[in-house]
Every structure is written in C-alpha cells, then in structure tokens.
Amino acid sequence: MIVPFASRPSPKLVFGAGALNDLPAYVREVGGLAVYLVSDRGIARTGYVDRARGLLKAAGIPVSCFTDARENPTETDAATCRDQALGNPFDCLVALGGGSSLDTARACNFLLSNGGAMRDYHGYGKAAKPMLPMIAIPTTAGTGSETQSYALISRDDTHEKMACGDPKARARIAILDPDLTATLPRSTAILSGLDALSHALESAVCTKRNAVSSIYSEAAFRHLAGAVSRIFAGQGTADDRGHMQLGAAFAGLAIENSMLGGAHASANPLTARHGVVHGHAVSHMLPHVMRYNSADAGAGAIYARYAELLRESGESSVPLIEWVSGIVKQCALPALDGSTMDLALLAEDATRQWTGKFNPRPLQAAEFLSLYRRAFDPHVSA
Ligand SMILES: [Fe+2]
Known part of the structure; x- marks a missing residue:
C-alpha cells in the first residue's frame, strides 16, 4: 500500500565547480538589490567571504557581512545577527558556511521579518508575515540545511535545541559548489x-x-x-x-x-x-x-x-x-x-x-x- 504524504518543495539547486561565481545573478533572480551575508570566522579565514563580497560588489550589489555565526547557535546568537543587520538596508540574505551559519541566517530572517524571539517559532509554520529571500551556500557536506526549512536554535535558558521551521524559511536557491569543500579540514x-x-x-x-x-x-x-x-x-x-x-x-x-x-x-x-x-x-x-x-x-x-x-x-x-x-x-x-x-x-x-x-x-x-x-x-x- 502506498503511504499518503504531502511533499515539500526543493529550493532551486545549482550544482557545479565554480558555481559561486554566479552568485550575483542568483541574487538578482530572487529580486535582491542589496545583500546581508551571514558566515563564520573560520570561513572568513578561508577567503570565501571576501570572494563572495567581491563578486557582489563588482556586480554593483551592496553587501554587508556578519561573520560571527557560532557552533550550535542560540537565541542570543540569532538576535545578535539580527541587531547587526538593522543598520544596513538589504533585501536578500546569503548564508555561506556550515549548518550553523545557515541556521543563524535563517533564524535572523525569522526575527527580522516577523519579530519576537526564536522560541516563538519553535515548531512549524508560525511565521505569519513574508520572509526575505535567502540563498544558501554550504561549505561542508553534512547537515543538508541548505535544502531544509528549519533553523536549529538552542534556547538560552535550558539549552534545548528548538527546530524552528516554516515553508517561507527555505532557501530559494542552494548553490552547491564542490570547490568550496576542497579546503575542509x-x-x-x-x-x-x-x-x-x-x-x-x-x-x-x-x-x-x-x-x-x-x-x-x-x-x-x-x-x-x-x-x-x-x-x-x-x-x-x-x-x-x-x-x-x-x-x-x-x-x-x-x-x-x-x-x-x-x-x-x-x-x-x-x-x-x-x-x-x-x-x-x-x-x-x-x-x-x-x-x-x-x-x-x-x-x-x-x-x-x-x-x-x-x-x-x-x-x-x-x-x-x-x-x-x-x-x-x-x-x-x-x-x-x-x-x-x-x-x-x-x-x-x-x-x-x-x-x-x-x-x-x-x-x-x-x-x-x-x-x-x-x-x-x-x-x-x-
Ligand atoms: Fe544530523
């Protein structure tokens, strides 16, 4: 017997060595005019953040960066990412890094678009307002966060890991560039x-x-x-x-x-x-x-x-x-x-x-x- 199901859509998947080079075109494809790029310090040290920033600037797309995403992000981490975003007008999020960077960017999107705290979104489908388009660029081959609609965020008080999901939190485009994992320890x-x-x-x-x-x-x-x-x-x-x-x-x-x-x-x-x-x-x-x-x-x-x-x-x-x-x-x-x-x-x-x-x-x-x-x-x- 075939089990009943309802499927969830995939982001547009772009795969290929050097696919990162087309980032500006994908930002435009999702309607972005200015970017907030979320990453972590380790990825910044590899030079990938500078490369992404350079590509966007060369294409005339203003970009501001947050490179303080941390392992196992907490509610405070998500709020910090949001607070830094507030001074910089943008209409597109780019998450570049491992699962923690992608989770932080997705959590930031919840807070910016819908307000409140991450615990308000624990579960699925609790964001009432539209969310910003996000492009996910994984630099590890692991969590699969780039194709999911959940942010895993730990509560500040109990450290409980909350899965905060919403169909609107899914990345619009996931850029899978295997060159980016060449430098993985x-x-x-x-x-x-x-x-x-x-x-x-x-x-x-x-x-x-x-x-x-x-x-x-x-x-x-x-x-x-x-x-x-x-x-x-x-x-x-x-x-x-x-x-x-x-x-x-x-x-x-x-x-x-x-x-x-x-x-x-x-x-x-x-x-x-x-x-x-x-x-x-x-x-x-x-x-x-x-x-x-x-x-x-x-x-x-x-x-x-x-x-x-x-x-x-x-x-x-x-x-x-x-x-x-x-x-x-x-x-x-x-x-x-x-x-x-x-x-x-x-x-x-x-x-x-x-x-x-x-x-x-x-x-x-x-x-x-x-x-x-x-x-x-x-x-x-x-
Ligand atoms: Fe896992």
Whole structure:
C-alpha cells in the first residue's frame, strides 16, 4: 500500500565547480538589490567571504557581512545577527558556511521579518508575515540545511535545541559548489559526512518515509556510499567532493519530506550533556540503532536493498550494518567514555526527542538505555 504524504518543495539547486561565481545573478533572480551575508570566522579565514563580497560588489550589489555565526547557535546568537543587520538596508540574505551559519541566517530572517524571539517559532509554520529571500551556500557536506526549512536554535535558558521551521524559511536557491569543500579540514569532512550518511539511513526507514522521501534517501545513499571511504581517508577527488555535496543536499531533502529516528534521538543528549560533536554522537549510536531496527520487517528489507546497492556498485559485499560500522571505525574518532555518563538520565532525555517518535521500532526509556549500554560496553562490537 502506498503511504499518503504531502511533499515539500526543493529550493532551486545549482550544482557545479565554480558555481559561486554566479552568485550575483542568483541574487538578482530572487529580486535582491542589496545583500546581508551571514558566515563564520573560520570561513572568513578561508577567503570565501571576501570572494563572495567581491563578486557582489563588482556586480554593483551592496553587501554587508556578519561573520560571527557560532557552533550550535542560540537565541542570543540569532538576535545578535539580527541587531547587526538593522543598520544596513538589504533585501536578500546569503548564508555561506556550515549548518550553523545557515541556521543563524535563517533564524535572523525569522526575527527580522516577523519579530519576537526564536522560541516563538519553535515548531512549524508560525511565521505569519513574508520572509526575505535567502540563498544558501554550504561549505561542508553534512547537515543538508541548505535544502531544509528549519533553523536549529538552542534556547538560552535550558539549552534545548528548538527546530524552528516554516515553508517561507527555505532557501530559494542552494548553490552547491564542490570547490568550496576542497579546503575542509579532514576532521570536519569526516564529522559532517557521517552526519549526512546518518540522515540518508535514518530517513530511509523512519515511519514517515514515503514515495518522495525514499527517492531522496536512496539517491543520497548512492552518492555518499561511493565517496565516503576516500573522503574520510583524505584521498577524495573533486568528483568525490561533488558526490558528498549532492548526497548531503539530497539527504536534507529526504528529512524535509519525512523525518529521522533513534540514532539522532539518542545522539542529541550526548551532545547536550557531554558536548559530543553531533556527527560523532550520531555515528556512534547509528550501528546499534540499525541493529535494533533490523528486527522490523520493513526496515530490514530496506537495509537489505541498500546492501545490494553497495554490492552492485562494487563498493562492498558485506551486510549494510557491518559496512556502516566499518566506515565509522575507519574514521578512528576519539573513544567516548560511557563510565562517566549517567546512561539512565541520557535515556530519559532521549525519550523527549521528537525525532525518536518516528523510529521504525518504538523506543521508550528501557530501549534507549539498552542501546546506550550496547554503545558504551567495550565488549560489544558495533
Ligand atoms: Fe544530523
């Protein structure tokens, strides 16, 4: 039986090496006459901010820049970005950077266009007034924020991560230029790539999966699976970087049209309570969640089909979960010490994660605790 669904539209996707050079034309395409460019200090150091600013100025488009976007942006960060924008008239936002820069720009758009504080937009569709057009230019291949309509912003008081979404917050155009990821430090390429792979695999089996999201999940998996080994080994080609960017963007569209699952639900408390970087946390939990999910007939069949894709492409002939574990092990991320963690408390936190409600097998505190025990027992191999 075909599951009923309502699909969400994609931004216009522009893919190609050097696509950033056409930024002025895309600003004009969305009706922009002046730009507010949001990025972070790391990206500013690479010279990409100056390059984007130079392109816009040369085309006669005034541009003001905010380069203080921070990891895991908070309500205060969003307000700071808004406050700096107030002195500079503009009618188009350009977000250049990783997921945090894109989230900050999107959050700033909510505040500028609709007022209030970010907690007013927690959920979906709470912005009543029109929002400014935004162009997203990812410099990592990971979050897929460029194809989504949500800003992930932490509450100042409780540090709870709020997903603030609205159809109007979606970028009008996403520029996917694989040249921009050529300078990524290997550690960032690994952590963002593992996140993208987790997005493809979690959205593929979640209970909200449907005819549209499944197309994006599978396409994302194909692009990512063929490139991750070389990218993670620091031996990626320009073509591999392109596949990673497409994989991340398609995985973003898969989430936009469905949901995630237990790996993200169990990873988020590790980040919130122990500061484990998102890509590290989610990839640590993913093989254990997949093993748990494989008892579900639908999820098991999808895993088997993805394993077949690996076999057909000549990538691997081992079962999917084994391949995922191997990829995570290849990254040699620092070991996480579960003995210093209150696993029962983490399990309680995990039950409050919205995304866990869409895991193919139900997850309550007892199941999360069992997953954490497996993930942190040195005698259990993922
Ligand atoms: Fe993620």
